[in-house]
Amino acid sequence: MEALTVAVLMGGTSAERAVSLASGQMVVEGLHQKGHRVYPIEITADGFWRNREKDVLAISIPCSVMEALDPIPDIVFIALHGPMGEDGTVQGLLETLSIPYTGSGVLASALGMDKRKSRLLFAGAGLLVPPHLMIQDHRNIAETVQSAENLWGYPLVVKPNDSGSSLGVTITRDSRQMPENIEQAFTLSQQVLLEPYLAGTEITAPLLGNESPKALPVIEIVPPGEFFDYRCKYNGLTQEICPARIPSVQLDHAQQIAVTAFVLLGCSGFARADMIISQNQIYLLEMNTIPGLTRESLVPKAAKAAGLSFSDLLDQIVKLGLERWH
Numbered sequence: 273m274e275a276l277t278v279a280v281l282m283g284g285t286s287a288e289r290a291v292s293l294a295s296g297q298m299v300v301e302g303l304h305q306k307g308h309r310v311y312p313i314e315i316t317a318d319g320f321w322r323n324r325e326k327d328v329l330a331i332s333i334p335c336s337v338m339e340a341l342d343p344i345p346d347i348v349f350i351a352l353h354g355p356m357g358e359d360g361t362v363q364g365l366l367e368t369l370s371i372p373y374t375g376s377g378v379l380a381s382a383l384g385m386d387k388r389k390s391r392l393l394f395a396g397a398g399l400l401v402p403p404h405l406m407i408q409d410h411r412n413i414a415e416t417v418q419s420a421e422n423l424w425g426y427p428l429v430v431k432p433n434d435s436g437s438s439l440g441v442t443i444t445r446d447s448r449q450m451p452e453n454i455e456q457a458f459t460l461s462q463q464v465l466l467e468p469y470l471a472g473t474e475i476t477a478p479l480l481g482n483e484s485p486k487a488l489p490v491i492e493i494v495p496p497g498e499f500f501d502y503r504c505k506y507n508g509l510t511q512e513i514c515p516a517r518i519p520s521v522q523l524d525h526a527q528q529i530a531v532t533a534f535v536l537l538g539c540s541g542f543a544r545a546d547m548i549i550s551q552n553q554i555y556l557l558e559m560n561t562i563p564g565l566t567r568e569s570l571v572p573k574a575a576k577a578a579g580l581s582f583s584d585l586l587d588q589i590v591k592l593g594l595e596r597w598h
């Protein structure tokens with residue numbers, strides 16, 4: 273590919289800001305290696321755009337966006353995770369500015385961020401998803417907890433509807449822990465999901481492509497603790513086995529599920545589908561439309577197993593972004 277001017281968007285206002293800064297740094301280095309002219313833009317914790325090369329911290333958001341996007345890039349590589357980055361908002365802003373960007377478009381990004389809405393689509397297409405009950409705006413907490421206890425018993429998983437990196441996700445074994453865990457999830461989302469704990473093997477399937485995405489090798493995740501929590505995701509102690517040690521029919525099935533889910537949401541570029549195999553059935557947990565790109569991250573690992581170096585992977589994502597745009 274010819275050398276391009278790429279602005280890498282990182283940081284942001286979400287709880288996953290630190291992860292995004294780590295992803296962004298890796299993306300800058302990787303694209304640089306490929307000979308692109310790369311400049312980092314950090315969205316500060318309070319939402320200002322800052323072109324790190326120029327280091328001007330503009331005062332108002334509308335003018336700072338254009339100030340930061342200078343020179344006008346051939347494409348923006350969005351290395352943001354979580355709300356206000358992975359959820360279609362930044363994608364919409366770039367659409368209105370007519371600037372190409374990597375990854376999924378507005379609708380797919382918004383759907384991917386919303387676990388409940390994306391699951392409705394997945395289930396509608398016959399994919400197996402965990403059952404859940406939702407608590408909205410702190411209403412009916414006691415009744416919903418009671419229903420979840422009656423339906424599934426403990427342990428129950430409490431999670432924010434639209435966060436990531438396992439932030440706010442807890443496995444609750446006792447009704448006395450519920451109020452605190454629910455409150456914690458509410459600090460990250462207006463909607464909190466309660467679902468049964470699915471014991472089994474956790475796997476994840478990265479995807480690459482636009483209309484006809486290809487699944488990369490499936491990775492099995494073996495966290496040292498109870499589940500794949502925020503710490504385990506980034507401390508290097510989790511075993512990530514690629515390809516997953518599951519029968520090849522199940523590997524194929526997991527890849528099919530991931531591809532179907534990608535197409536259903538209308539994703540583009542790259543994504544990663546999280547799944548759990550429990551009692552021999554594959555449950556689709558969620559689709560991540562901007563999966564992590566840090567040193568510890570799963571997509572680069574799967575790409576490597578498929579013979580694609582980290583910088584090759586980034587080059588592909590950029591190429592797919594431009595293809596989609598044109």
Ligand SMILES: Nc1ncnc2c1ncn2[C@@H]1O[C@H](COP(=O)(O)OP(=O)(O)O)[C@@H](O)[C@H]1O
Binds near residue numbers: 435436548
């Ligand atoms: N129903 C469940 N049963 C067992 N473990 C779960 C369940 N839901 C989530 N987990 C664990 O929590 C982690 C994060 O959940 P996930 O739905 O993928 O949200 P996030 O967007 O934070 O990654 C998963 O990787 C898994 O380890």
Ligand SMILES: [Mg+2]
Binds near residue numbers: 438
């Ligand atoms: Mg996940």
